[in-house]
Amino acid sequence: MTAGIVQRVYDGSPVWFQNLLVSAYGYNLYRKRYTGGYRELLEQVRRARHWDADEIEAYQSERLHEMVRHCRHSVPYYQSLFAKLGLTEQDFTATRDLTKLPILDKATLRAEPERFRAAGEQPFMIQHTSGSTGTPLALAVNRRTYQLAMALLVEFEEYHGVPFGARRATFAGRMIQPAECTTPPFARFNRAENQMLFSSYHLNDNSFPWYQQALEHFQPMELIGYPSAIADLANHYQQAGTRPGFQPQAVVTNSETLLDWQRTVIESVFGCPVRDYYGTAEYALFAGQDSEGLYRLNPVLGITEAIPDETTGAETATLVATTLTNTTMPLLRYRIGDTAQLPEPAYQPVRPASLARINGRIDDYVETPDGRRIGRLDHIFKGLNGIAEAQIVQDAKDHCTIKVVVQPDLDPAELRTLEDNLSKRTAGMLAITIQQVDRIPRGANGKFRAVIRELSAPQGTQAMDQA
Incomplete structure (x- = not known):
């Protein structure tokens, strides 16, 4: 049926x-x-919450070595890549060795997804991405990875x-x-x-x-x-x-x-308390907020790298993930398409243990005419009363529309303050229009985007939804 x-x-x-x-x-x-093996995975996730840096490195290094060996023997894309680079699994004995590989972009994966499928492995389930770039992608996932993702959420809820x-x-x-x-x-x-x-x-x-x-x-x-x-x-x-x-x-x-x-x-x-968690459709990264508000990266599912992004500021990093479990369709050094901010002191680890905040998709930024990307603009609403919901739409290089759903007690001066707040953060380079609407439209999947850039831009990834 x-x-x-x-x-x-x-x-x-x-x-x-x-x-x-x-x-x-x-x-x-x-x-x-x-x-099946779910209970064992849940116990591993519970133990991993208490691992120190040395234990995390030991576990991830061993799993990375095994994953590279699997890719070199069974995955066509990586067989060609490793042969071209002259690398074997012996060249990957620590997480820092990942930098020997180029970063994998979403466009490459979309262009030839079958070459990332391991020979002889049948997927336990297929994860479909939203296809926001116009090219939907079907990701093959093995049972261990899928159930590990479930265990991660269960343990996260237990923790809170x-x-x-x-x-x-x-x-x-x-x-x-x-x-x-x-x-x-x-x-x-x-x-x-x-x-x-x-x-x-x-x-x-x-x-x-x-x-x-x-x-x-x-x-x-x-x-x-x-x-x-x-x-x-x-x-x-x-x-x-x-x-x-x-x-x-x-x-x-x-x-x-x-x-x-x-x-x-x-x-x-x-x-x-509100406790947020972040994951990806590719099942390569899971980060859940702890009691201090930091997003703790789970070390079992994958290795996360934070690559400096000069266009979005010194404390902002592009997220790159490597799966440690999904042998059916493994992704090594895969650019997720999202950005994050690292904890203080700013910008030390390339493979961080936690993230300060998730900034969102790369295209969820306002870009000024001189090429600066301004993210996390929700603070322009701080201290304002009478605004129930808002969305920023950049519809031209030099113009933004702020759509607002207002409450009956709104003071019109608040809207002028809102316009001024955005203007200050974009150096006055953008003309701003405030549009009052009855409701902010959601996407086809019901999701809300605080910033929409209706310009040609790289697309991000659909976050893993397990609710």
Whole structure:
């Protein structure tokens, strides 16, 4: 049965049967994610959180050596590359040896993906990227890597006080029901993981009372999903002048860059910390925030390099990742397409243990006419009142439009301050238009982008969504 037929059956079914279908799909995923060698992987992830630098280097060096040997013998692309460079696995005995290889760009992978597939290995699952550059990519993943990714999320939630199986409310990009159907309920229940899946497409002033009542009835221990969707929910609580009738242990965000103003409104409303995690569709990198707010890079899944990017400032680095587990379609020194900021003191390790913050995709920058890229512009909204949501769109080399969703109590002077804040950070080189809108449009996958550059630019990667 094709996905299209399944979707039509789901859409045409009553809500009670849709809940059964969601749970049946959930049980199927549960078997794929949490059986077989999953428990062993989870224990390894738990131990790895406490490894020191020497233990991390020893583990990663050994795994890198084994992965290079596998690539040289079984992966056509790397067989040609290693022969051309005159390298063997004996040349890779420490993580620093990775620099002997060129960086792999997304364009090369898209051009000949089959040459990265290991001979004789059947994938456990296929991960599809969004194809934001117009060329979708199917990534073959083995069972160990897929289940390791699940173990990483479970351990991350445990670390922040949410045990496996606790009630979880998810706000992500899933189409619970057609957008034009405005009749509740706007959530479906996945019994397999004790998970209530809420629609992010139906939340507005009219439907908010239903969401409020459903969440209070469900009493989730965790909210998890896109930061834009959970911040939108928090804004509705604020605008209604009410507090949640439940107390989550943590709010876990993923799949979008978490902005400072989103963190502020979420923590203020729900009275618990927001903990963000970052991963990639290529399953080569996982970084979750610790109690101090740093993104700790997990050493088991892959090796992460932070390459200085002169166009975005001395403290900004382009992320390059090497898989240590996915033998089916291994990627060595793969340019993810995202950037990050390193902890203080600024710019020391090439292979850092943690990241200070995730800046987002390379194209999520405003670029000035003189070639400077300005990222993390969410601070232009700091201290402003009456703005529920905003998005910066650079539609010309010398012009930006700021789309804003305003609250009824907005002081018009705040918009002038907002324009001035952006002008200061772009050296006055850009003309700025502020456009009031009813809602910021999301992408086809329901994701929110704080900055859109509608100019020719390198594209980033889709973050791994496991919520």
